[in-house]
Amino acid sequence: DAKTTQPNSMESNEEEPVHLPCNHSTISGTDYIHWYRQLPSQGPEYVIHGLTSNVNNRMASLAIAEDRKSSTLILHRATLRDAAVYYCIPGDKIIFGKGTRLHILP
Amino acid sequence: GAVVSQHPSWVICKSGTSVKIECRSLDFQATTMFWYRQFPKQSLMLMATSNEGSKATYEQGVEKDKFLINHASLTLSTLTVTSAHPEDSSFYICSAHPGLAGGLGTDTQYFGPGTRLTVL
Numbered sequence: 001d002a003k004t005t006q007p008n009s010m011e012s013n014e015e016e017p018v019h020l021p022c023n024h025s026t027i028s029g030t031d032y033i034h035w036y037r038q039l040p041s042q043g044p045e046y047v048i049h050g051l052t053s054n055v056n057n058r059m060a061s062l063a064i065a066e067d068r069k070s071s072t073l074i075l076h077r078a079t080l081r082d083a084a085v086y087y088c089i090p091g092d093k094i095i096f097g098k099g100t101r102l103h104i105l106p
Numbered sequence: 107g108a109v110v111s112q113h114p115s116w117v118i119c120k121s122g123t124s125v126k127i128e129c130r131s132l133d134f135q136a137t138t139m140f141w142y143r144q145f146p147k148q149s150l151m152l153m154a155t156s157n158e159g160s161k162a163t164y165e166q167g168v169e170k171d172k173f174l175i176n177h178a179s180l181t182l183s184t185l186t187v188t189s190a191h192p193e194d195s196s197f198y199i200c201s202a203h204p205g206l207a208g209g210l211g212t213d214t215q216y217f218g219p220g221t222r223l224t225v226l
Contacts, residue, residue: 034214043199043217044150046108087149094140094201094215096150 004088009101012078020073020100022088027068031091035062035073037084038099044087047073078104109133110202112218119190120226127185127221129200135180136202140215141173144197156183190225197222 005023012018024033032051036044048055048062050071055062061074075082087099109132119125129139138157142150154164154175162175172194174186183202187194201215 036217038150041197041220041222043110043112043220044201046214046216049214093152095152096142098149 004090004097006086006088006097006100008098009103011103011105012075013105014080015077018075018078018082018102020075020086020088020102021070022072023070024088024090025069027090029068033062033064033068033071034089034094035060035086036089036094036096037082037086039081039084044096045084047086078102080104080106108204108216110200110216110218112198112200112221114221115219116222116224118224118226121191122189124186124188125190125223127187127198127200127223129183129185129202129218131181131202131204131216134202134204136183136204137180138203139177139183140201140203141175141183141185142199142201144199144220150199153185187223190223192225195223195225 003026032049034049035047037047038044048057048060050062050064063072083104085099085101087096111130113128117125140155141153143153144150152165153168154162156162156175156177158177158180164170172188177183197220199220201217203215
């Protein structure tokens with residue numbers, strides 16, 4: 001399984017964009033990059049995933065580096081509901097690291 | 107779409123009793139389901155992988171005789187915590203992987219809301 005590195009925590013102001021970075025330098029060529037988030041006392045929620053190209057959905061965008069050793073989850077306009085722990089998970093086996101705890105300031 | 111439910115959402119039991127937790131995929135068939143455990147302020151830990159019609163695969167350090175997993179159909183997996191003790195108190199979360207046959211075209215997993223187990 002690829003090792004990931006994410007900041008322990010980040011802060012952002014409400015209604016501003018948020019860029020959550022993830023390093024996964026040991027990712028293999030066929031591994032998808034998944035992002036999940038977990039709100040307090042809930043199960044994880046799928047956010048987005050990609051392989052090589054940048055991806056957009058209604059929740060977020062995923063920017064993947066050309067060498068695939070890093071990716072960035074982009075929340076275009078953060079709301080208080082986006083406060084959660086965000087996990088970057090490369091590979092087909094969903095193994096959770098420590099993630100990034102995102103705080104949204106009103 | 108892609109909804110996974112768990113039942114019960116919380117349970118309190120006495121030490122030494124067994125507790126069964128159900129995980130259902132409501133709108134897709136799940137060839138593979140996963141069980142995780144999460145202690146307070148920690149990340150989720152994968153316990154086992156459950157494949158429909160075959161034995162579960164347990165992660166290292168997880169006792170298979172204590173955590174019995176049954177994946178009897180493509181929409182239901184159960185986790186039974188046998189002879190539960192206070193140290194088994196945790197948040198148990200399942201996820202379902204539809205596989206390509208599920209029509210979602212990815213290896214994305216969808217998670218249930220979790221079951222909080224408290225053993226007195």
